[in-house]
Amino acid sequence: MTENAQSAEHNAHPSTGTYLAIAGVLTVITLVEVGVFYVPAFQSILAPVLLILSGTKFALVVMFYMHLKSDHRLFTAVFTLPLLIAIAVIVALLFLFGAFSLN
Amino acid sequence: MTHAVAHHTSTGLDNRKLAFWLFIGSECLLFGSLIATYLVYEGRSVAGPTTHEILNIPLTSISTFDLLMSSLAMVLALAAVARGDRLWSRVWLATTALLGLVFLGFQAYEFTHFVHEGLTLQVNLFGSTFFVLTGFHGGHVFVGVVWLVTLLIRSLQGKLGPDKALNVEIAGLYWHFVDAVWIVIFTVVYLIQRQ
Amino acid sequence: MATSVVEHVPAAAAENRSGIWSWITTTDHKRIGILYGVTAFVFFLLGGLEALIIRAQLASPNNTLVDADTYNQLFTMHGTTMIFLAVMPLSAAFFNYIIPLQIGARDVAFPRLNAFSYWVFLFGGLFINSSFLFGAAPDGGWFGYANLTSKAYSPGLNIDFWVLGLQILGIASLAAGFNFVVTIVNMRAPGMRLMRMPVFTWMSLVTQFIVITAFPVITIALVFLMFDRFFGTNFYNAAAGGDLLLWQHLFWLFGHPEVYILILPTMGMVSEVLPTFSRKPLFGYAVVVYSGVLIAIMGWGVWSHHMFATGLGPIADSVFGATTMLIAIPTGVKIFNWIATMWGGRIELKTPMLFAIGFIAMFIIGGLSGVMHSSPPSDLQQTDTYFVVAHIHYVLVGGAIMGIFAAVYYWWPKVFGKMLHEGMGKAHWFFMLLGMNLSFFPMHFIGLLGMPRRIYTYDTALGLDTMNLVASIGAFILGASFLIFIYNVLWTRKNGQIAGKNPWNAATLEWAISSPPPVYNFSVLPTVSSRLPLWTENGVSEIPDVPPEPVHVPGGTVWPIMTATGILAVATGAIMHTLWIVVAGSLFVVFSIYRWAFEPFEV
Numbered sequence: 001m002t003e004n005a006q007s008a009e010h011n012a013h014p015s016t017g018t019y020l021a022i023a024g025v026l027t028v029i030t031l032v033e034v035g036v037f038y039v040p041a042f043q044s045i046l047a048p049v050l051l052i053l054s055g056t057k058f059a060l061v062v063m064f065y066m067h068l069k070s071d072h073r074l075f076t077a078v079f080t081l082p083l084l085i086a087i088a089v090i091v092a093l094l095f096l097f098g099a100f101s102l103n
Numbered sequence: 104m105t106h107a108v109a110h111h112t113s114t115g116l117d118n119r120k121l122a123f124w125l126f127i128g129s130e131c132l133l134f135g136s137l138i139a140t141y142l143v144y145e146g147r148s149v150a151g152p153t154t155h156e157i158l159n160i161p162l163t164s165i166s167t168f169d170l171l172m173s174s175l176a177m178v179l180a181l182a183a184v185a186r187g188d189r190l191w192s193r194v195w196l197a198t199t200a201l202l203g204l205v206f207l208g209f210q211a212y213e214f215t216h217f218v219h220e221g222l223t224l225q226v227n228l229f230g231s232t233f234f235v236l237t238g239f240h241g242g243h244v245f246v247g248v249v250w251l252v253t254l255l256i257r258s259l260q261g262k263l264g265p266d267k268a269l270n271v272e273i274a275g276l277y278w279h280f281v282d283a284v285w286i287v288i289f290t291v292v293y294l295i296q297r298q
Numbered sequence: 299m300a301t302s303v304v305e306h307v308p309a310a311a312a313e314n315r316s317g318i319w320s321w322i323t324t325t326d327h328k329r330i331g332i333l334y335g336v337t338a339f340v341f342f343l344l345g346g347l348e349a350l351i352i353r354a355q356l357a358s359p360n361n362t363l364v365d366a367d368t369y370n371q372l373f374t375m376h377g378t379t380m381i382f383l384a385v386m387p388l389s390a391a392f393f394n395y396i397i398p399l400q401i402g403a404r405d406v407a408f409p410r411l412n413a414f415s416y417w418v419f420l421f422g423g424l425f426i427n428s429s430f431l432f433g434a435a436p437d438g439g440w441f442g443y444a445n446l447t448s449k450a451y452s453p454g455l456n457i458d459f460w461v462l463g464l465q466i467l468g469i470a471s472l473a474a475g476f477n478f479v480v481t482i483v484n485m486r487a488p489g490m491r492l493m494r495m496p497v498f499t500w501m502s503l504v505t506q507f508i509v510i511t512a513f514p515v516i517t518i519a520l521v522f523l524m525f526d527r528f529f530g531t532n533f534y535n536a537a538a539g540g541d542l543l544l545w546q547h548l549f550w551l552f553g554h555p556e557v558y559i560l561i562l563p564t565m566g567m568v569s570e571v572l573p574t575f576s577r578k579p580l581f582g583y584a585v586v587v588y589s590g591v592l593i594a595i596m597g598w599g600v601w602s603h604h605m606f607a608t609g610l611g612p613i614a615d616s617v618f619g620a621t622t623m624l625i626a627i628p629t630g631v632k633i634f635n636w637i638a639t640m641w642g643g644r645i646e647l648k649t650p651m652l653f654a655i656g657f658i659a660m661f662i663i664g665g666l667s668g669v670m671h672s673s674p675p676s677d678l679q680q681t682d683t684y685f686v687v688a689h690i691h692y693v694l695v696g697g698a699i700m701g702i703f704a705a706v707y708y709w710w711p712k713v714f715g716k717m718l719h720e721g722m723g724k725a726h727w728f729f730m731l732l733g734m735n736l737s738f739f740p741m742h743f744i745g746l747l748g749m750p751r752r753i754y755t756y757d758t759a760l761g762l763d764t765m766n767l768v769a770s771i772g773a774f775i776l777g778a779s780f781l782i783f784i785y786n787v788l789w790t791r792k793n794g795q796i797a798g799k800n801p802w803n804a805a806t807l808e809w810a811i812s813s814p815p816p817v818y819n820f821s822v823l824p825t826v827s828s829r830l831p832l833w834t835e836n837g838v839s840e841i842p843d844v845p846p847e848p849v850h851v852p853g854g855t856v857w858p859i860m861t862a863t864g865i866l867a868v869a870t871g872a873i874m875h876t877l878w879i880v881v882a883g884s885l886f887v888v889f890s891i892y893r894w895a896f897e898p899f900e901v
Contacts, residue, residue: 026174058286061283066280079127097143114483114484122407136518149538228538235522
């Protein structure tokens with residue numbers, strides 16, 4: 001019974017081609033990130049752009065390499081809840097230590 | 104390892120896989136606390152070297168790329184184990200471990216170079232937060248390499264057939280998560296240098 | 299290691315299960331539960347002894363029973379022991395013993411990891427208490443504020459014992475957290491849908507989620523402190539630009555969820571006892587479950603209410619004041635549901651019920667003082683005074699401990715097959731209630747009238763001599779009440795009435811099997827069709843007295859205790875600042891893990 005459930009999930013495994021494509025995307029995004037770092041024009045929006053880019057990489061690794069996208073929703077819940085708490089803690093502490101004040 | 108037969112479970116999901124995702128959840132809080140501390144203390148060192156003076160972006164970009172490629176090798180290793188391909192199981196497991204070691208090599212070089220330049224654990228806030236955050240991450244990579252080598256040895260002993268694919272999958276979850284944490288650290292520590 | 303198959307003849311199960319070695323290598327959740335219970339109770343008595351010395355010292359002004367340094371060690375160890383070595387493991391005793399029985403499982407998901415959690419807890423408790431042998435018990439308060447805990451201000455071993463001991467205990471709790479979530483989610487009997495689970499199991503599930511998310515934060519806080527003390531880092535070094543409040547934030551980010559870890563399981567216990575002795579199902583089951591979930595989530599948003607006196611600023615003060623007030627809502631909801639459960643029921647005032655009702659009353663009082671703390675302006679007067687001591691002891695002694703004893707009296711017959719003496723149980727309850735109110739109620743006034751916490755003497759000019767004396771007398775009465783319990787236990791061993799399967803006529807699955815249960819729990823895994831299986835016609839399928847086919851029961855293994863020993867060795871090497879012991883201990887941990895991983899073990 002469990003075997004059937006698991007093999008059904010495993011049939012949804014991405015192909016080698018997909019894995020290579022993801023690796024390619026990750027590489028490109030990394031290059032863009034480093035590029036953005038070095039281009040002076042981007043300095044003012046560096047943080048948001050980089051956070052979005054790295055967030056995308058993070059999501060790709062989790063959804064495809066860690067297979068979360070095609071796995072049971074419970075795994076997504078079990079991962080996402082602590083992740084959200086962690087992000088909230090980081091934001092709250094930054095606020096409490098004055099990172100968002102107007103100086 | 105020990106469970107040759109997956110037991111029936113209420114959700115149909117394997118106990119070990121569920122337990123490991125829970126562990127990864129707790130690791131989000133572990134690294135979250137480390138990253139929060141790094142960010143809160145950024146720019147507050149009163150002496151000693153700071154980010155601008157010492158971080159090597161080109162070098163770290165290469166090690167970041169190395170770790171990303173190791174994740175590719177890991178998924179290929181899992182696919183090989185799942186289809187019973189003994190040769191490529193071993194090739195990809197070894198590749199993943201090797202790329203992990205390369206990352207650790209880069210980190211060892213970085214650490215020793217930094218100490219040489221005057222950035223130590225003790226010299227200022229940046230030294231403390233940087234070395235503990237990236238050191239904890241490196242420690243996780245090291246554990247991952249040991250885990251992978253163990254799987255490689257099992258494969259060489261002919262004991263890593265498709266029935267053991269879950270073991271490799273779980274090792275993969277660990278490895279990818281460690282890579283994902285690095286994605287965050289690379290951005291937040293190296294690329295976004297606040298003052 | 300060997301696994302055994304239990305045949306029809308019960309005597310076969312008795313083999314390999316007698317003697318100390320069988321306990322050291324056990325992976326049976328019932329035995330592990332008993333180990334937790336006994337160990338935790340001993341630590342509870344130790345923590346109580348520390349409290350009695352404290353109260354003896356404070357019974358009169360300017361007393362000289364203990365000096366200031368000793369006093370600091372006493373209140374620090376009292377808090378640390380009660381929270382980490384008494385209440386949490388007492389709850390764990392019930393997680394271990396009862397949860398598999400309530401969900402219709404034969405054991406937890408990871409029996410060896412379960413044993414590991416117990417041994418790590420035991421060794422952690424022994425490690426931190428061994429500090430007394432060196433006259434260096436932790437003395438920085440159970441919350442260890444920086445920078446009192448820095449090497450500069452605490453040069454001795456005291457804080458090292460604390461930092462290392464708590465990290466050991468954290469490992470035990472985290473492992474148990476993963477284990478019980480998987481157990482509850484994945485090992486329920488057929489028909490045992492999540493919304494059919496007993497409330498105790500539900501609250502335990504929620505609690506383990508809090509453990510999994512909160513313990514990593516205190517781990518990091520402790521790691522920072524450890525690095526500061528051992529390696530000279532600057533995490534809590536203001537001179538280097540560090541912020542002492544970082545410790546407080548990280549600690550309370552853990553510390554507030556921790557108090558819900560302490561109380562939610564006991565709320566679950568009470569939610570089992572009340573319906574049984576009201577002969578009525580729990581009122582608003584779904585609401586009680588959801589409010590528990592809400593408390594866990596909202597509990598992440600209130601931590602800085604422990605820091606209202608640190609100058610957070612008006613925005614932070616307002617936000618945390620508001621979130622703290624809001625969390626009183628789901629808590630209050632539970633109380634109304636419990637009262638509604640009793641309303642119109644056929645109440646039987648047996649000992650477990652008395653403790654459960656006592657829980658409700660005392661927790662209301664503790665909750666009210668808690669709500670008073672939620673307002674930053676009024677908290678500024680209350681914080682760091684005995685008013686807070688009153689609050690925490692009403693919720694923890696009147697709440698958690700009374701709840702735990704409700705569970706002790708309730709489930710004792712199931713675990714040991716004998717009924718505890720009713721009269722003695724009632725006497726225990728009476729003196730406990732009397733003692734704790736006599737002790738902690740005056741503290742509301744003592745605090746508001748100006749006596750700070752954590753001072754080892756006070757002057758008669760404060761005018762608080764009589765109230766302190768009364769509080770001390772109350773403490774001794776409270777302590778004496780537990781002697782009644784101990785005597786009850788000893789008396790019951792010889793004279794206790796034999797308990798049948800379901801002496802209380804309760805509704806949940808654990809009462810469907812013998813007392814004590816057979817080693818394999820259920821001869822066949824039951825199918826459940828109701829939230830109250832034993833109170834519903836055909837609520838549970840028939841469970842034969844004897845297994846129709848041989849049941850596989852995992853054997854024992856030595857690797858959990860070995861791994862735990864390795865961890866203890868690492869901590870010992872660390873506190874001795876002796877690297878080779880740390881390395882040897884770490885290698886032994888790795889070696890034990892490999893042996894564990896590769897031994898044949900079938901659940």
